Amino acid sequence: MPTTKNSGRGSGSTTNPPGNQTPNTPDINESDIARLKVDQLRDRLRRRGVTDTTDMQKDDLVKALIKSMRDDSGRSSSGGSGSSGGIRTGAHTSSSIRYSQEITSVDDEPERAGRSLVTTDHEVIRRWAEARKGVPTTVDGSEHDGHAGVLRIDFLANGREERLSEISWEEWFRAFDERRLNFIYQEERSDGRQSNFFRLESPDREDG
Structure with missing residues (x-):
């Protein structure tokens, strides 16, 4: 009696070729x-x-x-705006990203105070920084081939941090997108006070 190979579509299994199959x-x-x-x-x-x-x-x-x-x-x-806000994933996606609440627009709100958040939406990031008097910067000496180097946000209320040079948001976001970075941050601490915590992270483990 002839046998038929399972195509992988039945019995709840799914064939998933590795990587990105969506053009x-x-x-x-x-x-x-x-x-x-x-x-x-x-x-x-x-x-x-x-x-x-x-x-x-x-x-x-x-x-x-x-x-x-x-x-x-x-x-x-x-x-x-140049980004849908969706998180960027890859072979080295960290647990910090997996367990953070994904924010895709300025209309999204944290589920609770102190919640770890993650976004790639430019307007969300810009508004978060400007609400804290933060400006886009790069670390001096880390530039390469005319492009911005290591990205940072400098909070002017704390005084200008040494070794940081201010750049335009356009240049900052260009490097942010090219390096496939995620913006992990908090709106508030667990006690409800405003938080300045943020971290740039890539699923490819590229230094932000």
């Missing part, structure tokens, strides 16, 4: 998304406004999240 979307890595747990997938979809996921199986959740991220990338490339 023109460098921030979407299907294999990383497929490794997320069901609760993580539902949580990320909820933050993107997709709430009717109770009866969805993992395969459908993966497809829905990829579609949502792809749609965001399409809106961005057609004339947005």
Whole structure:
């Protein structure tokens, strides 16, 4: 009796080739998304406004999240702020990013005081910095080939930090996007006071 090979589409299994299978979307890595747990997938979809996921199986959740991220990338490339706000993932995505609340627009709010947040949205980052009198800077001597070097934000209320040179937001965000960085930060400390904490991190482990 002839046998038929399983294509991998039945019995709840999904074939996920490694890397990014979606053209023109460098921030979407299907294999990383497929490794997320069901609760993580539902949580990320909820933050993107997709709430009717109770009866969805993992395969459908993966497809829905990829579609949502792809749609965001399409809106961005057609004339947005330069970033959809979606986190950048890769082989070395850190636990800090996985367990941070994803912020995709200035309308998103932290779930609670002290919550770790992550975004790539330019307007979110700019507003956060300017609310703290922060300016975009680069570390002196780290420039290369005419491009900004190590990126930092300097908070002028604390006095100008040595070895930092102010650059334009346009130049800062250009380097931020080219290096596929994520912006991990806090709005408030756990006691409700304003927080200046932030860190730049890449799934490729490139120094911010």
